[in-house]
Amino acid sequence: MVQPRILTLANQKGGVGKTTTAINLATALAAIGERVLIVDIDPQGNASTGFGIDRQARQYSAYDLMTGEVELQDAIVSTNVPNVVVVPSTMDLLGLEMAISDHGDRAFRLRNALSRAGDIIFDGKPITYILIDCPPSLNLLTINSLAAADAVLVPMQCEFFALEGLSQLLQTIEQIKSSLNPNLYIQGVVMTMYDKRNNLSNQVLSDVRSHLGDLVYETVIPRNVRLSEAPSYGKPALLYDLKCAGSQAYLHLATEVIKRERRLTAA
Numbered sequence: 001m002v003q004p005r006i007l008t009l010a011n012q013k014g015g016v017g018k019t020t021t022a023i024n025l026a027t028a029l030a031a032i033g034e035r036v037l038i039v040d041i042d043p044q045g046n047a048s049t050g051f052g053i054d055r056q057a058r059q060y061s062a063y064d065l066m067t068g069e070v071e072l073q074d075a076i077v078s079t080n081v082p083n084v085v086v087v088p089s090t091m092d093l094l095g096l097e098m099a100i101s102d103h104g105d106r107a108f109r110l111r112n113a114l115s116r117a118g119d120i121i122f123d124g125k126p127i128t129y130i131l132i133d134c135p136p137s138l139n140l141l142t143i144n145s146l147a148a149a150d151a152v153l154v155p156m157q158c159e160f161f162a163l164e165g166l167s168q169l170l171q172t173i174e175q176i177k178s179s180l181n182p183n184l185y186i187q188g189v190v191m192t193m194y195d196k197r198n199n200l201s202n203q204v205l206s207d208v209r210s211h212l213g214d215l216v217y218e219t220v221i222p223r224n225v226r227l228s229e230a231p232s233y234g235k236p237a238l239l240y241d242l243k244c245a246g247s248q249a250y251l252h253l254a255t256e257v258i259k260r261e262r263r264l265t266a267a
């Protein structure tokens with residue numbers, strides 16, 4: 001059994017592009033031969049909706065998975081994208097903290113649920129990547145995702161306060177590393193909603209690069225209206241308009257993510 005690589009998309013700020021990145025990175029990874037599971041642990045469920053999974057189709061959710069009511073195999077639903085499957089979110093996740101807070105393993109619920117992910121076969125083949133789409137907070141859901149992950153991918157918006165809050169996120173990651181998940185590392189920071197005509201956007205990009213160096217991916221995701229329109233059609237942008245700048249950027253990001261994973265797993 002080969003375990004899939006588990007990447008979590010985390011940033012406690014809302015609206016920075018976590019979900020857009022989860023949806024389109026997953027689709028881009030699938031387009032270049034990977035087989036991807038997205039676990040949607042944001043109660044808002046935007047990643048699930050973005051794949052056109054309507055509420056009636058969500059018989060089980062990440063809540064049932066994390067309370068142990070359902071096995072991973074049974075919580076997975078297919079999407080309109082070949083080689084991408086999802087464990088959807090429901091509003092139940094708002095109550096997860098209450099449901100598991102008394103349990104000694106409360107931070108490991110997701111890790112335990114994903115421990116047999118290497119056994120999951122869909123369309124005859126195993127999963128190679130798991131992406132976890134986090135809520136905009138550092139709550140128990142996000143902590144579960146950091147405890148379950150091999151690596152963190154941090155989407156950061158090209159805006160004035162981009163770096164604000166980063167130290168808190170890095171501190172949380174360090175705490176998880178020293179207490180729950182010693183091998184956790186940050187795969188990279190992806191700058192999103194970049195507007196090349198905007199001086200501020202350029203300034204932020206160069207500030208973040210000088211602050212974080214190689215941690216920042218070469219790929220920068222442009223501000224692109226196709227990326228924001230696609231979810232209303234229940235499709236990733238790569239299916240809605242493959243040629244748009246946003247889709248192309250996510251394809252580029254996918255190759256960078258794979259390159260970084262291979263370098264780290266080979267080391």
Ligand code: ADP
Nearest residue numbers: 014015016017018019020193222223224227228
């Ligand atoms: P988060 O999951 O971090 O809250 P989202 O991915 O939902 O962030 O993005 C917030 C909003 O910005 C959404 O309406 C989304 O469609 C839009 N958006 C995200 N990335 C881009 C982009 N590169 N260009 C244009 N709009 C974007």
Ligand code: MG
Nearest residue numbers: 018019042046
């Ligand atoms: Mg989101």
